[in-house]
Amino acid sequence: MKWKPPSRILPSLFLLGAICSLAAQQAAPGSSSYTPESQASNPGPSALSPKEMQEERARVQMAEKRYDAAIQTYLDLLKDDPKNALYMNMIGIAYLDLSNFTLAKKYFLRASKADKKYSSAINNLGMVYYHQKDFRRAIREYQRAAAIDPNQAGTHANLGFAYYNSNKYPEAAAEFQKAIEIDPRIFERNDRAGTMVQDRSVTNHGLFFFTMAKVYAQKRDAEHCAEYLRKSLDEGYKDIGKAATDPAFKDVINDPVVQAVLLRVVPTEQKGSATHPGA
Numbered sequence: 001m002k003w004k005p006p007s008r009i010l011p012s013l014f015l016l017g018a019i020c021s022l023a024a025q026q027a028a029p030g031s032s033s034y035t036p037e038s039q040a041s042n043p044g045p046s047a048l049s050p051k052e053m054q055e056e057r058a059r060v061q062m063a064e065k066r067y068d069a070a071i072q073t074y075l076d077l078l079k080d081d082p083k084n085a086l087y088m089n090m091i092g093i094a095y096l097d098l099s100n101f102t103l104a105k106k107y108f109l110r111a112s113k114a115d116k117k118y119s120s121a122i123n124n125l126g127m128v129y130y131h132q133k134d135f136r137r138a139i140r141e142y143q144r145a146a147a148i149d150p151n152q153a154g155t156h157a158n159l160g161f162a163y164y165n166s167n168k169y170p171e172a173a174a175e176f177q178k179a180i181e182i183d184p185r186i187f188e189r190n191d192r193a194g195t196m197v198q199d200r201s202v203t204n205h206g207l208f209f210f211t212m213a214k215v216y217a218q219k220r221d222a223e224h225c226a227e228y229l230r231k232s233l234d235e236g237y238k239d240i241g242k243a244a245t246d247p248a249f250k251d252v253i254n255d256p257v258v259q260a261v262l263l264r265v266v267p268t269e270q271k272g273s274a275t276h277p278g279a
Contacts, residue, residue, distance in 0.1 A: 058077070062094065071094045074094075091103075092107035119148040123141065124196065126138045126162070152196065154179070154186065157198060173214060173215050209231040226261050
């Protein structure tokens with residue numbers, strides 16, 4: 001009788017191929033476009049077109065911070081799709097991460113002209129100006145991006161930072177408030193979301209943390225308010241005690257977690273008045 005291989009060998013080979021495919025997809029979990037959902041829906045390299053395989057290669061290269069390689073891959077993709085705003089935007093992000101602001105600006109401008117409603121590219125153009133400390137132009141671009149898509153929490157956060165670094169603190173607080181309303185965890189996430197870049201660099205960290213405490217106080221979020229008050233205190237900010245009488249803190253001032261921070265900075269003789277008047 002002629003020998004036949006066990007029938008379970010063939011399924012095992014398919015299983016091995018599936019494992020290899022899954023490993024390739026998991027190679028870049030830090031990618032800005034990577035999500036478990038996208039991984040689950042990816043049918044694997046065998047089902048991808050050559051263009052899709054190039055796009056996946058570029059995403060992996062970006063995740064691995066191999067920006068020069070990613071730029072070349074996106075440039076190759078642009079040869080066949082010269083008006084693709086996404087490719088231009090991603091090239092701009094790569095150049096921004098390389099601190100090549102001139103070329104980053106060039107590609108963000110190209111992307112925003114190829115698709116005038118592409119708010120991410122306009123936001124990222126604002127990031128170029130932000131890094132160059134041209135906050136006036138950064139604000140203008142962030143405002144343009146927010147007008148196109150007002151539901152992008154990252155754009156409002158970026159606009160808030162630009163206002164803050166321009167010493168426009170009320171405007172900054174208003175934008176931070178909008179960002180939190182859209183995404184309550186916006187300030188707990190990393191600084192990139194897909195095709196949009198965010199920045200958290202500020203001057204005078206103590207004042208910034210106090211401003212954030214005020215924003216959360218107005219949302220009646222005592223936990224986050226206290227957290228930012230503590231950060232402000234750790235940075236040596238000397239006016240934290242003003243929260244005791246600032247109307248912005250009236251809804252959380254008597255919360256134990258907020259009081260615990262204030263009692264660290266209010267002089268002993270004033271501890272009895274470290275609650276909001278009328279409380």
